[in-house]
Amino acid sequence: MSEFDRHVGDYLRMRRALGFNLRREGQVLVQLAAYLEQAGAEHLTTELALRWARLPQNVAPINWAHRLGAARGFATYLKTINPDTEIPAPGLLPASAPRPTPYLWSPTDVGRLLQATHQLRPLLRAVTHEALFGLIAASGMRLGEALGLSRDDVNLTDGLLTIQETKFGHTRLVPLHPTVT
Structure with missing residues (x-):
């Protein structure tokens, strides 16, 4: 050694x-x-x-x-053991990958996406994807948040979704437009 x-x-x-x-x-x-x-x-x-x-x-x-x-x-x-040791300065190599430019979906884009889900088979897959994509578009939720929802997280009476364990480990409420509920 x-x-x-x-x-x-x-x-x-x-x-x-x-x-x-x-x-x-x-x-x-x-x-x-x-x-x-x-x-x-x-x-x-x-x-x-x-x-x-x-x-x-x-x-x-x-x-x-x-x-x-x-x-x-x-x-x-x-x-601390060998004083001749050199500590590399921070920032010598890029510490983050360049982030891709986000794509902002227009209402027309969302409409075409939702319409395209009607081509999916079986029918359950089509309506599931339409509901999922529609919810994400209407609420601004992340995909993982939408997939992580349980029935207890949905309050249609008050038009609220409770998002458990968000990206930063918090819980947050997402209000829904009446047309979504």
């Missing part, structure tokens, strides 16, 4: 004892230790961390940023 392997193991044990999962980070840090050992490195440098982070080919640049982030966390720990 190399010195870097030992330090990675100690770092992961310490962080996990603090409640962190670090499953993916643990895997990539073991790879980092092997890379540093193979390179004959005496200490972790920003240049080595960047070279290692960019090793996987044919992956999105965000993956490189995640790998460098794991190396940065480990380097912060390692610097």
Whole structure:
């Protein structure tokens, strides 16, 4: 076991004892230790961390940023043991993937989509999809929220839907237009 392997193991044990999962980070840090050992490195440098982070080919640049982030966390720990360790600065690799431009559905688009559901077979599939797409279009709900609804979440009398466990783990009420109920 190399010195870097030992330090990675100690770092992961310490962080996990603090409640962190670090499953993916643990895997990539073991790879980092092997890379540093193979390179004959005496200490972790920003240049080595960047070279290692960019090793996987044919992956999105965000993956490189995640790998460098794991190396940065480990380097912060390692610097307390070896002062020659360099901590890669944040922002050296892009940390987010470019978001696609959302498509805004016009009333005509929604109408064509709902009309197209009538072509589905069996009939239950057609009416289910029409109801689902109509609900999403009328309420602005996310697909996962609509699929997660139960009968207890629907209050047709007051025209309200209760969304449990939203994207950020909250509960929210969605008012419905009378034409939807």
